Amino acid sequence: MAKGRAVVITQVGKPFEIREYDVPDPEPGAILLKITQAGVCGSDLHTYRGELYAQIPPEGRVMGHEGTGVVHKLGKGVTTDSLGKPIKEGDRLMYAAIRPCNRCYQCLNGHHNWCSGTQTLGGGAGTWPYFTGTYGDYYYIGPTQPVFAVPPELPDNALGFINCAMGTVTEGLSRAGCKEGDYVVIMGAGGLGLNAAAMAKDMGAHKVIVLDRLANRLKLAEEFGADHTINIEEFNTLPKRKERIMELTNGRGADIAVELVGRAELLLDGIEYLTNGGTFVEIGDIVRGRTVAFDPSTVLRGKKIIGSLMYRPQLLPVMMEMMVKNLNRRPYTKIVSNTYPLAKVNDAFRDAEWFNQQTNISRAMLVP
Numbered sequence: 001m002a003k004g005r006a007v008v009i010t011q012v013g014k015p016f017e018i019r020e021y022d023v024p025d026p027e028p029g030a031i032l033l034k035i036t037q038a039g040v041c042g043s044d045l046h047t048y049r050g051e052l053y054a055q056i057p058p059e060g061r062v063m064g065h066e067g068t069g070v071v072h073k074l075g076k077g078v079t080t081d082s083l084g085k086p087i088k089e090g091d092r093l094m095y096a097a098i099r100p101c102n103r104c105y106q107c108l109n110g111h112h113n114w115c116s117g118t119q120t121l122g123g124g125a126g127t128w129p130y131f132t133g134t135y136g137d138y139y140y141i142g143p144t145q146p147v148f149a150v151p152p153e154l155p156d157n158a159l160g161f162i163n164c165a166m167g168t169v170t171e172g173l174s175r176a177g178c179k180e181g182d183y184v185v186i187m188g189a190g191g192l193g194l195n196a197a198a199m200a201k202d203m204g205a206h207k208v209i210v211l212d213r214l215a216n217r218l219k220l221a222e223e224f225g226a227d228h229t230i231n232i233e234e235f236n237t238l239p240k241r242k243e244r245i246m247e248l249t250n251g252r253g254a255d256i257a258v259e260l261v262g263r264a265e266l267l268l269d270g271i272e273y274l275t276n277g278g279t280f281v282e283i284g285d286i287v288r289g290r291t292v293a294f295d296p297s298t299v300l301r302g303k304k305i306i307g308s309l310m311y312r313p314q315l316l317p318v319m320m321e322m323m324v325k326n327l328n329r330r331p332y333t334k335i336v337s338n339t340y341p342l343a344k345v346n347d348a349f350r351d352a353e354w355f356n357q358q359t360n361i362s363r364a365m366l367v368p
Contacts, residue, residue, distance in 0.1 A: 005368070007135035007345050008060040008125040012050030015346045016063065021130035026075035029143030030129075033093060037160030037336075038067035038134035039191070040352045040364040042262060043286060048349055051287045060125035063345075064135030064366075065097045066164035068150070072138060082146040083317060092150035094320065095141050096313035097163045102144050112146075113171065113310040135345060137368050146313035153324045158332035160365050161191055165335075166319055167311035168283060169196035169258065173203060174315070175308050176256045176279040180204030183249045185273045186226075188260035188284065189217035190354075191335055191363035194224045196258055198330045201225035202322055205256075209248055211241070216360055223331050242272050254278055264290040267305070268298075277302035283309075337362040 002023040007016045026032045044063060046052040053061075071091050081087050100112035107115050129140040141147060150159060169192050178184065184200040186193050189212035200208050202225075210221040211230045218229040228248050235241045246253060253275035259266045262284035270280040282305065299305065323332055338361050340348040345366060352364040 004131060004137035005342060006125070006131055006133065006137075007063045007342065009047065009056055009063055010060040012056060013048065016135075016349075017060065018343065018345070019060075019125065021126070023138060024129040024131070024140065026073055026078075026129075026140065027143065028076040029078060030075040031071060031078055031093070031095075031141040031147060032073045032075075032131075033069040033095065033139040033141055034072040035067055035069040035134055035137060035139050035368050036092075036156065037069070038064045038136075038366040038368070039160045039164060039336075040348050040366070041066045041164050042190075042192075042284070045349065045353060046287055057124050059127075062125050062131070062133035062135070064133040066161065067134035067139065067366075068092065068094055068159040068163070069139060075143070081149045082313070083148060085149045087147075087149055092156075092159070093141075094148045094150050094159065094163055094316050095139075096146040096316060097167070098310055098313070099142055099145050100313070110312065112313055135342070135366060137342070146316070148317045148320070151320055151324050153327065154320060155333055157336060158323070161195070161335055161363055162319060162323075163316060164310075165191040165363065166195040166199070167315055168192060168308070169260070170199050170315055170319055171311035172196075172258055172281040172283050172308035173199055173256065175306055176258075176281050178203040178205060178256055181206050182255040183207040183252065183275070184209070185245060185254040185257040185270070186210045186221075186260065187258065187266055187270065188212060189214070189221045189226075189229075189362075190260070192260045192283070193217075194221060194335055194362060196260065197221050197224040197226045198326065198332075199319075199322070200256075202326065207249060209245060209254070214360060217362060220331075220334060220362065223334070225330065238269055238272060241269065245273050249275075256281060258283060260284045262286065264292040267292055267294065271298050271303060271305075274303050277304075279304045279306060282307045335363050336365045338364045339367045340364065342366055342368045 100115040131138040210226040257270035
């Protein structure tokens with residue numbers, strides 16, 4: 001039987017193992033994907049640091065959730081994607097990086113990303129169908145996972161971030177009601193921040209302001225639609241940053257502020273950047289236990305705080321159509337700054353690590 005590789009974490013902070021497993025035949029309704037790109041997401045770094053799970057199971061955990069690939073084998077009964085477009089072996093597919101049950105209250109209300117039974121970040125290693133994470137040669141797409149054919153216009157090297165980085169910020173901006181005329185502040189210019197800048201502009205935002213500490217990221221943010229950038233090394237206090245944002249928004253403040261860095265204290269910053277009635281969107285703080293002292297009176301003038309997790313699967317084809325429309329305006333091939341073969345996964349994590357250090361990587365991608 002054919003074998004395939006999968007990356008497994010066995011201990012927090014220790015090098016990953018690369019194990020081989022039998023390549024499974026997909027069950028009826030399922031698809032086996034041959035991975036072409038798998039992204040190093042912030043949540044993967046949190047898993048590596050031991051911040052996302054109470055413990056790693058004794059058998060280890062398969063890593064990876066963001067990525068894309070081509071159809072290796074279709075399960076019985078699968079002839080089309082989730083929108084009815086015919087698919088066959090060798091076709092490029094974009095899958096939802098969540099496995100909704102389609103049977104719970106949230107799923108029935110269209111909130112598949114809030115499904116109480118969803119699993120997004122791989123699973124226990126060594127259990128069939130083995131390839132439950134994207135860090136490997138294959139990825140098993142279950143019968144309930146939505147999938148969509150990739151438009152032929154999209155280049156191969158601008159796909160791996162769509163079903164996490166792009167989807168996550170698109171969901172957050174949608175939940176906040178981003179619309180024509182809005183002023184949007186984006187905290188962080190990594191893979192999520194670049195996608196957020198482009199999507200906010202496509203939704204109609206008139207001013208997009210991106211904050212980061214790295215000049216190369218801020219320059220790239222301008223290529224993705226940022227009207228203004230703020231280097232927090234220069235504007236190194238909240239009063240300085242707020243004053244600059246108010247200056248750039250003609251004293252109005254932002255309609256939407258999006259936190260993509262994962263620092264609890266940025267909640268306080270974001271609230272200060274908002275205009276009355278504005279919305280703060282929390283996306284980056286996925287690790288529990290990080291707290292900050294908060295004054296409720298700061299939101300009395302209609303300011304709102306919302307959390308946003310992953311995305312509704314129906315956004316995937318919409319985002320790919322948006323990319324096709326904007327290929328000549330936004331350099332989507334620049335989001336992935338570094339690629340690594342699967343055997344170099346530990347190098348990829350070392351280079352992409354941003355906790356207590358700086359990295360110039362906007363998105364690292366494993367290319368099996």
